[in-house]
Structure formats: structure tokens, C-alpha cells
Amino acid sequence: MIGLGAISDTDGVDPHLLRSFVAVARRRSFSAAARELGFTQSAVSQQVAALEADLGAVLLNRRPVTPTRAGARLLDHAVPLLLRLDAARADVARLAAPPSARVVVGASPLAVTALGPALADVRREHPDLVVTVRVLGRSALIREVATAAVDVGLADGAVAPSDSLPLPDAGPLRAVGVLERPLAVLLPPRHPLAGRAGLRLADLAAAGWIDAPDTAVPLGRLRTAAGAEGYRASVRYEGTDVGGLVALVGAGHGLAVLPDPTGAALSGVTAVPVTEPRLVHRVEAVHSPTLAGVPAALAAALTG
Amino acid sequence: MIGLGAISDTDGVDPHLLRSFVAVARRRSFSAAARELGFTQSAVSQQVAALEADLGAVLLNRRPVTPTRAGARLLDHAVPLLLRLDAARADVARLAAPPSARVVVGASPLAVTALGPALADVRREHPDLVVTVRVLGRSALIREVATAAVDVGLADGAVAPSDSLPLPDAGPLRAVGVLERPLAVLLPPRHPLAGRAGLRLADLAAAGWIDAPDTAVPLGRLRTAAGAEGYRASVRYEGTDVGGLVALVGAGHGLAVLPDPTGAALSGVTAVPVTEPRLVHRVEAVHSPTLAGVPAALAAALTG
DNA sequence: ACCTGTTACGACGCGCGTAACCATT
């Protein structure tokens, strides 16, 4: 009889509204977000208005569409929140689903090389197994693992030796170190520093960089690691292909930090090890603790 | 016209249902949960049924009410999820609210001592300021900080020297180290080991312990730190009062690990430093990055 | 019988879409 179905009083924020708000903020457009979400533009307008009324704060400036301070703050929460919401569903579904023979491995571009021997082991064990390897950007990787779109993820990053990677908290995931390699700065061959045996990161703050957050070590990471400003990007690289990035470095468009022996693909550039600060390129295998069957065997082989 | 208001397809899980599910699982009763939530028992039954239908899995065994495997898994997600949902609301609200003169400091029992000098500084600066100090268990502390029920939280834990505390991810909180002290085992005065100058944790696995997860170092933490089984509890202590715990140790009910100079309150027990593994008792100040006014000054004074 | 969870059913209100409106270029 009472039935005041106001969701707001007891629950935090309505994720349905949150999802629309995020879409609008990302596309910087109500209409574009509406198309993406499969709603009318009017509905999205009402959703954002409802969220603003619920929170008692304006979240977006209109025309042009831009987050306010409160809106930006909400976005910080919204993305991991929606990720976990999906992760929760996927995690329960995984328990109900039968263990399948299909295996999907996700890997960030610099982590793929860590896959070699373990994959060989598993394929010897299961000869007619079809393995899918999917190369993904850093941010996408954890989302795919959490939502069970991939069974095992290989994440990478630059950290102090034997530190674990800082992964966004998308639920109870298991992460174990697989590989650590030294870091190197990629330089064009005729760069003044190309002959050096080692370089300190701090000496490169003023250089021109390529920001390749999904492929190389992100510039923000360099700044916090060096404890200094600088490391400005002249080019932003959004692909996930290492070769393309190497080519850009070779053509003199900027520097990038990668694991030292990137393999044979280093034609046209010079890699100089980073000696200071003490950082390594670390690869971790990330997967759900409830993994079973062949995927679990692969995860075990990776960590072994 | 289409209006198939099915929330499930695109959004993860409905937090409204989640909240009810958690309440039922905690109270092990639909009726008790209904009273707690302000619903009829029928409504809660329908909510859990809806959640189970949505996820395609039975979450609770009835009579007695007990989580299934899938339900337990969902609970792992649900608690931090609901926390973040509340945190998001609180965080936006904090931006809109005017900076108030009232300050609430939350602290776990072993962290209160770290408050001393910084609090004195701030009270000298603001003579007619009313400061509330609230002693909370570990799990409650982060929740209170995230939901802005307290302005600054002092969390504590046992970690390797200069490591930061592992805090549940309740959003973008700032945490800075305030204090590190050696750890000690509290022993009753006539305990065979009471005369030793130092003890190795590994040698105490078989002792009888008091599990005081909200007050002393939790036994689970000791196990992972020592990398060994054992450390079984003979008594579980649920208060947040250090004196009471000390008294229990003194009466021979079991051992506990605390920071070494716990202060003058150590009558009736003996504290022996833990020499192996290398662990310290660390206190961190945790607060929102958007803190302003007097609370921000206190946070700064704490970290200074 | 009593306690506790489920099912049936009806009412209220939220959350959409349609359509008219308004503002900015």
C-alpha cells in the first residue's frame, strides 16, 4: 500500500542511470549516447535529469556536453562500479555453466610473448584444443577477464622488481607473476643518446614522447615512477600493435618505454636499458579463482 | 512503445535485489531481513526469487537459509559493490555540501595513538573546534570513510616495512603512512616464552591464540605472513577495546599480536618483539581526495 | 498449532516513447 518505490533512499545510486550518464559523458552527446544505448534521446535526457535530481548536483554542462566537477567525480566511481556489476553476473554464471573445452586467452601486446611455452604444454596435452588469443589494451583486459569474455588474461606493467601489478579491483581475481624483464627506452637510431649503455629515466623528462597507453608503458606511469613532471607526448598511439609503435619511434616521432628484448622486431630503432629507477616489465596471469578444466590447466602452466 | 523494462539484459545485477539478498544471507532468515529492510517478508522472497531467476542459479538453500556455492560467490561481489554504490553517492554529495567545521575522525583501536600530536596542532589552530573520535573495527572503518560518515580514518595493519596497507577498493581514496612500529606477541607473564628477547612467528603456530580481527592483528594475516597453517583461535574477541584483549591474554586465554609499545596499558602481560618475518605495525590516514577545510588540515597534519 | 517461506493477485507509480517545445548556431 505504501509502495513509494523511490530507489534512492536506501540504495546508493541507480546503475541504470549511471550507465546512461557514463555513455553521455563519453560521447559528449545525449543523442549519440541514446543511439548507443538503444533509447530515445528524450529518455536519456530524463535519466540524466533523474540522476542529477537524486544526487542533488548538476553532473553535466550542456552545449557543449562536459562533466562538471561533481560529474567527473561520479565518473571515477561509475566505470569500476559498472565493471564489477557485470563481473558479479559473469562470475555466478561461470559457476552454473559447464566447463567448456574452448579457451580464450587475452593479452596486452607486450605480454603475448609470455604465452609461448605454457601454451605449448597445454596444446601437447590437448591436441585438438582450439585456443583463441586475443590482444587487448590494458583497460579492456581486466574487463574481459572479469566478465568471463576471456578465461585467462596476461596483463603487463612497469613496477619495482617483484612488486605485483596494480590492477583495478574488479572482484576476487587471482593474479600471479609470470615474467619479469628489464625495461628499455626505444630511441631512433641517430638519437644523441642512442649509443649509451644505460639511461636514467629522470634524464628523459624533457624528451618528446609517444603516449601509447595500451601498448607501451603509459607516460603517466613514467611520471609517477620518476617522481617528476615532464614526459610530454607529441604523438598519441591508440593501436595495440607493437610494430607500428616501433616504426613511429624509428621515424623520430618520439620515444617509448618497452621491455628490453622486445624480440626480433627491433629493426630501425635502438633499445637502451633503463637503469634508474629500478623498474621491471612484469607480466601477470589474471583469472577467476573458480576457473576449471582446460583454462585452469593453462593458468597453472603459465605460473609454473 | 517497446518498453521491455527488463533491467537484466544490459545492467549487471540489480543492486536493490542484491541488498536484500545480502540481508537475507547475513541474517539467515527472510523474515528477519524483511524487518531490517522495511519490507514484508513476501517482498523479500520475491526479490530473492527474481535475483535467482535473473542469474539463472539458486543462490540460497532454504530451511535452513544458507548460501549455495553461487550465492557465496555473489556475496563476495555484493558487499564491496554496495559499499561503492554508497560511496559514489557520498562522494558527490561531499562536493555539493559546504565545508563544515565539525570533524569526525575514525580510528581502529590500535591506530588511535597515532592521532595525538596532529590533533593537538589542529586544536591549537582552531580552539573552539569540536572533534569527534570514533573507534571502529577494521571493516567498518573504510565503509565509514567512503560514505563520508567520518572525514579521516586511521587504519592499521601488519605489513612489510614501508609497504602500504591492503585496503578494500572503495573508490578513489587517498592513503598515506603515518606511523610504523615493531610488532610484538603478547604473552601471559608466566608463559614459557615470556623471557625471550625476540620471537619468530613460525615458532608460535601451535600456540593457543585469541582471534581479535577488529583489534589485534587477525590470525588469517599471521598465517599468510608466516606462510604456514596453524594459529588456531581458542577465543574470539569481538570488541574494539585493547584493554579487554590484554586482560584476556593476561588471564592465559591465548596470545595476540599487537604493536610493541602498546603504551602503559600493558600491566599483567609481557610483550616480546616479533623478529621474523620482518613485519611492522603500520598506521595510515585514509580520506577522500576532495576533503577541504578543517578535515583537510587535520589530514595534512597527520601526514606531516 | 506454529513458524517460515512461496504463490496469487491487485494497485500504485516509475520509466519508457511520442510529440511539442525551446535554445543555440
Added chain:
DNA sequence: AATGGTTACGCGCGTCGTAACAGGT
């Protein structure tokens, strides 16, 4: 005029409460 966000309004579905029902002790 065109583009894009807001407001008005009505309809449908979901959600809750009441009430009848069912399984255990």
C-alpha cells in the same frame, strides 16, 4: 532552418502489500 536538449503526457510493466497456501517441527 537545422541540430540537439528539455518538458508534457500517457501507457505498460515491475514492484510491493495483502492474503491464501504449503512444508517442517
